[in-house]
Amino acid sequence: MDSSRPIGVFDSGIGGLTVVRALMERLPLESIVYFGDTARVPYGIKSVTTIEHFTGQIVDYLLGQRVKMLIVACNTMAAVAADVVKARAGEIPVLDVIEAGALAAVAGSSVRGVGVIGTPTTINSNAYARRMHRLDPALRVYSQACPLFVPLVEEGWLDHPVTRLTAQEYLKPVLAEEVDSLVLGCTHYPLLKPLLKEVAGERVRLVDSATTTAELAAARLHELGIASDGQRAADYRYVVTDVPLRFQTIGERFLGRSLGRVERVEW
């Protein structure tokens, strides 16, 4: 396979840009095509059938862009539609934020007790617990849905009394258990890291699935011998289904830099 081909990263909206940001830092030679289904976001409140249908459409689009790897940067799609992605991808390697987060959490927990936070759909799917139990059947996993975190991040209340109070309420049951790792099971949550660190306290390590996904992608590209050699400059494209109000502002908050060229496709 031509190693200069881009990595395809996709999400239901803009949250996956935290994964793109981590990839840019960890793999600066790689080109990336990002797809965000901003016209139909959020997926977390939709049924499995609908999410599978949407996921298939996005994968087909990215395969058409001749990507060399697919990264599911959306916990909801990774939780309920991973099989759809793999079936369509064929030979193209696929990895996702849940796989990456689960691996890192299991590897890093010395008390073998892990907390997981995410959207209601991700948590109800039990996908993190299932993947972690495959790696360590005796691991104790405590999950908590945090439906208000995404809107709080999008409001920009990253360090606000309302967010702190919400975090305290959501994390209380998890922190009452013997855990030393907390998986941030949603691509919006890395922006809450400083506040969550404070609320969770010293003894709990936060597992950020954006950076763990970038690590996993680096390892997989090298294993498969398809890492870019840097002969062509890395190119970044952002494709969305809608360019809503405040898209630029929020997108840049997630990406940590200017968004550059944003293309819109109509379905």
Added chain:
Amino acid sequence: MDSSRPIGVFDSGIGGLTVVRALMERLPLESIVYFGDTARVPYGIKSVTTIEHFTGQIVDYLLGQRVKMLIVACNTMAAVAADVVKARAGEIPVLDVIEAGALAAVAGSSVRGVGVIGTPTTINSNAYARRMHRLDPALRVYSQACPLFVPLVEEGWLDHPVTRLTAQEYLKPVLAEEVDSLVLGCTHYPLLKPLLKEVAGERVRLVDSATTTAELAAARLHELGIASDGQRAADYRYVVTDVPLRFQTIGERFLGRSLGRVERVEW
């Protein structure tokens, strides 16, 4: 027109059920077809072009159900796509939550100062202020976007310290002005009425666009001579584009009664 035909009520999701609830109480003889675009909710974060496109599809569907009146029970669609609805509806009368809320607010303000709260799209559209100024050009209107209220209602935190703190923060600038009316410019907000009443205090009257819409519908049906004579029992249908997790629970919280038969259409 056959007066036994149903009223078509539509929203981007389930929020419009607060309008259905008010209609059932005010007009118990009327049949209702409710359409909620739950596969693509929320509209409030999408572009005008996308919202207009979605709105057209819903209106066409309801016209195919032979409704005798269309009620736009979605502030976002009323704010940015009211013309699309009217153009397609032809002879069928159309009314919407913004028209109803604006009329009631202007009629009831003795200090001629009104606050309006809603989603960012509704507030940025300035639709309430424009409609109210058409009725009273000297009216002072103070608007405030409250993006966290919808997720807080859907979380069920109707009387929670986080919601109170959020409401205090959002309402502060509006309450600092001389206002005696506060328009709840989002169909989710009627569920926050008790808490908002507390935060806003005695001197401020809350204008609930669900009940004001039901009043306006009653008046319009009588004017046009198309109110149901009650010869056929009222029938209620709920049509959605997706049946997501917790749909029943949240829907019934909005409707205030059992949802009964829910149909799904696929687009």
